[in-house]
Amino acid sequence: MGNTTSSMAAKFAFFPPNPPSYTIKVDESTGKLGISGTRQSHLSEEQVVEVLKIPTKRGNEIIAMYVKNPSASLTILYSHGNAADLGLMFHLFLQLSLHLNVNLMGYDYSGYGQSSGKASEQETYADIEAAYKCLEEKYEAKEEDIILYGQSVGSGPALELATRLPLLRALVLHTPILSGLRVLYPLKKTFWFDIYKNIDKIPSVNCPVLVIHGTEDDVVDFSHGKQLWELCKEKYEPLWIKGGNHCNLELFPEYLTHLRKFVSSIQKLPPHIRNVSAQPEPEQQTEIKSSDCSKEKPRPKLSLDSRVKLGRNSTGTSTDKRRKSIDRPNRGRKSTSDQPDKPRNSLDRLGNMVRSVGFCNVDCLKQTSS
Secondary structure, three states: OHHHHHHHHHHHHOOOOOOOOOOEEEOOOOOOEEEOOOOHHHOOOOOEEEEEEEEOOOOOEEEEEEEEOOOOOOEEEEEOOEOOOHHHHHHHHHHHHHHHOOEEEEEOOOOOOOOOOOOOHHHHHHHHHHHHHHHHHOOOOOHHHEEEEEEHHHHHHHHHHHOOOOOOOEEEEEOOOOOHHHHHOOOOOOOOOOOOOHHHHHHHOOOOEEEEEEOOOOOOOHHHHHHHHHHOOOEOOOEEEOOOOOOOHHHOHHHHHHHHHHHHHHHHOOOOOOOOOOOOOOOOEEEOOOOOOOOOOEEEOOOHHHOOOOOOOOOOOOOOOOOEOOOOOOOEOOOHHHOOOOOOOOHHHHHHHHHOOOOEOOHHHHHHOO
């Protein structure tokens, strides 16, 4: 049962656009790579875009794009959602770099776009590690100046890397998942064959975390984002977008407004200060140990009284309200932590059900942009 479910979860977790939305072009005069089908007119006068081929430790070669903003001091490493690739994300990356005043690197997972290989959980971990290494070595970005951004299925690799970076500036989780199987089953505990066990990893992240989720998400239930936020060590005021679904949060004005506020907050404070909601109290300090570094670096820890109040949200509405289940429209759906360990649907219907659970973030935008 475990092996079967694990392989099925991995099989249905990845939906790369087929065919890819772009091809790689080479400038004959300079030898530089580019992404076909994208309009360079979207670039501001200051922005520069570089397209790269990056080798991973698992033998694949992934495609990445780096948007340079000359006035930026921070860099976002963006892990996109499912059913997307760099061609579809190109315009959004340019806008985020411009309006948030950051450098931004986006990359395609193995098997996505023009990246080689085949997507899997472990491949995505190798992919984001390679992209991060490129930021450090080629662009000289420092760990304390990097923000990891994970959208939907991209929350898996982003959160995995965040647990291994003790000086990371911040983490953004956009419509994140508790785990792969929890999207399909209301599980109370984690099984060894599950994928992207974000629920177990989030307590190990020491940097400020912003969680963004729509209250009407019919792909990854709103309770996923809410529970992850509750488990964060360093909570930043979450963004619960009232009426937002899984695919259209970028269309709401509060999305960019709240992101800009978050980036501005962490930019104003010294990198070693972990909580962005209040000033540190010198008398209360502790050392956060890192398993990856031989030298432990002390960092101030803030008083609990000065942290963001629990339960506060950006919509002004109660975060305890549950939407109805998409599988059982006549019954309310409880939080994943309250459900018994049994599937919502039988294994006979699993194939049809998970095919409807594509972690998309682009196709729906086209439908709702009007």
